[in-house]
Amino acid sequence: MGSPMFYKPNILRRVLIGVAITLAALLVIFAVLFAVQHINQKEQNVPVNNQPTITSLDFELDPGITYKNAVTNTALFFYSTENLKIINPKGELVQDISLKFSRPAVTTKGALALFFDMGGRKAVMFNGVKESASIQLEENIILASINTNGYMLLVTETNLHKCAVHVYDAGGKEVFKWNSGSLSVIAADISDNNKDITVSAMNTDEGTIKNQIIMFNIAKEKPFTNDTYEGNLFSVIRYSGSYLYCIGTTDTRIYNGYGKCVGTAAYNDRELQQYALDGELLALVFSGSAESSGVAEVKTFNHKGDATGSFPLLQGFDYVDVRDGTIVLNNGRTMSLLNSRCQEKRQINLNFDLRDFSFWGSNKKGIGVTASGAEMIELH
Numbered sequence: 001m002g003s004p005m006f007y008k009p010n011i012l013r014r015v016l017i018g019v020a021i022t023l024a025a026l027l028v029i030f031a032v033l034f035a036v037q038h039i040n041q042k043e044q045n046v047p048v049n050n051q052p053t054i055t056s057l058d059f060e061l062d063p064g065i066t067y068k069n070a071v072t073n074t075a076l077f078f079y080s081t082e083n084l085k086i087i088n089p090k091g092e093l094v095q096d097i098s099l100k101f102s103r104p105a106v107t108t109k110g111a112l113a114l115f116f117d118m119g120g121r122k123a124v125m126f127n128g129v130k131e132s133a134s135i136q137l138e139e140n141i142i143l144a145s146i147n148t149n150g151y152m153l154l155v156t157e158t159n160l161h162k163c164a165v166h167v168y169d170a171g172g173k174e175v176f177k178w179n180s181g182s183l184s185v186i187a188a189d190i191s192d193n194n195k196d197i198t199v200s201a202m203n204t205d206e207g208t209i210k211n212q213i214i215m216f217n218i219a220k221e222k223p224f225t226n227d228t229y230e231g232n233l234f235s236v237i238r239y240s241g242s243y244l245y246c247i248g249t250t251d252t253r254i255y256n257g258y259g260k261c262v263g264t265a266a267y268n269d270r271e272l273q274q275y276a277l278d279g280e281l282l283a284l285v286f287s288g289s290a291e292s293s294g295v296a297e298v299k300t301f302n303h304k305g306d307a308t309g310s311f312p313l314l315q316g317f318d319y320v321d322v323r324d325g326t327i328v329l330n331n332g333r334t335m336s337l338l339n340s341r342c343q344e345k346r347q348i349n350l351n352f353d354l355r356d357f358s359f360w361g362s363n364k365k366g367i368g369v370t371a372s373g374a375e376m377i378e379l380h
Contacts, residue, residue, distance in 0.1 A: 052379075056374075058092065060373065067085075070106045070108055077126075079099060079104050079115065085097075099124075101116075107146050114126075147239070151168065152167070152172075153189065155188055180201060186202055187235050196217055198214065200213060211248070212228050231250065232250045232251065235248070240278065243256060249272070251267055264305040272286060273296060274320055285313075294312030296316070298342060299311075309342030311342040313329070318356065323362065325363070326345075333349065337379060355370060
């Protein structure tokens with residue numbers, strides 16, 4: 001007679017546990033459904049501007065001449081093998097200069113632009129819309145870079161060495177020179193402290209291709225960092241924020257000011273198509289993959305190389321730029337504005353095609369380059 005009384009509490013407890021587990025499972029399901037619905041609503045509620053404020057810039061490009069473009073904080077440049085057109089922040093053409101460069105190229109930083117003749121021997125720096133320095137070299141220029149203070153780094157071909165790295169101050173006076181010996185320099189940059197430079201050099205002495213990252217203080221003869229990598233070519237070297245970014249074919253290595261690699265942004269066997277960098281925000285655009293839902297994908301990384309966000313591109317893109325925590329890129333004729341974690345903040349629909357786009361002065365406006373000229377676009 002006592003046995004049934006003994007098992008009833010256990011049976012009741014099992015029933016209660018089963019009910020609790022069922023309720024917990026239902027709560028998890030409802031939470032997931034709510035989150036998915038909330039995310040979908042958030043995605044659907046991205047603000048769209050179908051009537052953006054656009055101002056056509058009042059200048060004409062000469063017919064029959066192929067122009068390239070560059071933007072600083074205070075000027076817009078269109079350049080060719082024949083001439084250089086300079087437009088001020090009001091959209092006015094203020095200079096049209098004869099520029100007889102056989103292979104014109106440009107590097108920019110802040111308000112400065114350094115034009116150089118790749119394979120030639122002349123370089124010209126502009127501060128805003130005015131020329132501020134001109135350099136005539138004795139050797140052919142391979143590549144160049146500039147910092148925000150006007151210090152210029154130029155790499156040349158030499159007879160005795162593969163390359164020579166020259167540093168000039170803002171007045172055009174040479175303050176440093178380094179001969180590379182048997183190394184071929186493929187990228188270089190100079191820090192805003194006017195002292196530190198980094199060179200990416202290719203070494204083929206042992207029959208294999210190795211890439212060396214060499215960091216100098218121009219006040220000293222010997223480098224303070226000389227790291228060697230195999231299977232990766234770092235074709236872009238950029239000081240940005242408090243770090244140095246070495247953008248390669250298989251990953252991006254990030255160094256601190258003491259010459260130590262502190263982060264690696266891995267590509268995971270995907271092809272890097274384009275990059276944008278501002279401060280310590282790195283945006284890389286990769287080709288599509290089985291895991292991504294688009295033809296390409298933009299991913300952001302912090303200075304440790306950790307991925308902080310991603311955004312799929314459903315159509316082919318033409319441009320990407322970063323300024324003050326805002327990323328802009330296009331899906332066809334639609335401009336998407338993302339935050340630093342690749343979350344879409346708004347869309348701007350254009351009724352025309354852009355060949356290129358760059359922020360101009362801030363993340364509130366930019367310059368869109370068309371087939372015939374340029375448009376100033378308000379980003380709100």
